[in-house]
Amino acid sequence: MAQIIDGKKISSEIKEEIKSVCSQLVKEKKQLPGLVTILVGNNPASKAYVNSKAKSCNEVGMVSKIEILDESISEEELISLINRFNNDKNYHGILVQLPLPKYINESNVIKSIIPEKDVDGFHPINVGKLVIGEETLIPCTPYGILELLKRYNIETKGKHVVVVGRSNIVGKPIANLLLQKRDGANAVVTIVHSAAKNISFYTKQADILIAAIGSPKFIKAEMLKENVVVIDVGINRVEDANSPKGYKIIGDVDFDEVSKIASFITPVPGGVGPMTIAMLLKNTLIAYKHLTKNIE
Ligand code: NDP
Numbered sequence: 001m002a003q004i005i006d007g008k009k010i011s012s013e014i015k016e017e018i019k020s021v022c023s024q025l026v027k028e029k030k031q032l033p034g035l036v037t038i039l040v041g042n043n044p045a046s047k048a049y050v051n052s053k054a055k056s057c058n059e060v061g062m063v064s065k066i067e068i069l070d071e072s073i074s075e076e077e078l079i080s081l082i083n084r085f086n087n088d089k090n091y092h093g094i095l096v097q098l099p100l101p102k103y104i105n106e107s108n109v110i111k112s113i114i115p116e117k118d119v120d121g122f123h124p125i126n127v128g129k130l131v132i133g134e135e136t137l138i139p140c141t142p143y144g145i146l147e148l149l150k151r152y153n154i155e156t157k158g159k160h161v162v163v164v165g166r167s168n169i170v171g172k173p174i175a176n177l178l179l180q181k182r183d184g185a186n187a188v189v190t191i192v193h194s195a196a197k198n199i200s201f202y203t204k205q206a207d208i209l210i211a212a213i214g215s216p217k218f219i220k221a222e223m224l225k226e227n228v229v230v231i232d233v234g235i236n237r238v239e240d241a242n243s244p245k246g247y248k249i250i251g252d253v254d255f256d257e258v259s260k261i262a263s264f265i266t267p268v269p270g271g272v273g274p275m276t277i278a279m280l281l282k283n284t285l286i287a288y289k290h291l292t293k294n295i296e
């Protein structure tokens with residue numbers, strides 16, 4: 001039976017570490033790190049994400065602000081608000097909740113955040129730095145995966161990591177991060193996507209399998225070798241008559257069968273998911289550190 005990689009526990013540890021840095025800043029009467037989250041429209045799921053980010057900020061003692069904008073706001077108005085926060089010394093991180101309404105060009109908006117405050121790590125300058133192995137703000141979900149591997153002492157050097165999915169927010173950045181020679185990642189990386197003819201051919205070779213597909217229970221035990229380490233990024237809502245909500249959240253991996261052959265596995269929920277918010281806080285702290293030089 002696989003050892004469970006407990007993302008909930010690790011994320012709490014990271015939040016505690018950040019909380020103690022913030023308490024120290026209070027003691028030293030220094031400015032606190034601040035995160036502003038911008039939401040356009042009132043999509044209930046996005047609103048819930050934004051609220052939980054703000055709640056986590058408050059829990060660790062950071063300053064947080066939510067800007068909710070009317071769906072009718074123009075791209076120019078949104079960018080001008082971002083510019084205001086680019087110049088606001090109270091906020092060290094700026095996060096625009098995606099997706100944006102279709103008429104707003106997401107890429108223009110991401111590029112309008114100064115890279116130093118881009119705590120999502122989506123700005124092309126930060127993406128470029130990540131690819132060439134320079135220190136930068138790393139997108140939160142891949143950053144969370146790195147942290148889980150590190151804190152469970154899972155060796156990546158020389159290991160074959162197979163990433164299923166090539167999105168800009170998960171698949172591509174985690175593949176690039178694990179490929180880096182520095183920081184001990186140093187893995188051999190394969191990226192698989194929907195054009196792959198025989199996915200099992202690749203997944204069966206994985207020492208570490210990262211599933212970021214968006215397809216419930218897509219990865220089966222027969223697609224993997226024994227003792228593989230499995231990181232399940234997927235968050236899929238499926239109907240569940242037994243749940244009071246009428247649905248439940250499951251991953252991209254068939255947990256019941258894969259956990260019998262894997263050496264380590266992340267559950268869904270409670271694996272990668274909780275790490276994403278923890279790493280957003282960590283990124284805000286890193287941005288604060290660079291912008292203020294208030295901490296070592
Ligand atoms: P995207 O939809 O952007 O990307 C999915 C990727 O999976 C694409 O590259 C796609 O290939 C590939 N794919 C889809 N179907 C197949 C298939 N049948 N065979 C092989 N590859 C396939 O999703 P994201 O990367 O944004 O998210 C992936 C999952 O992770 C989702 O469930 C999402 O909810 C979850 N997620 C979880 C987060 C967390 O905090 N835990 C954060 C972000 C995402 P192609 O490029 O060819 O279309």
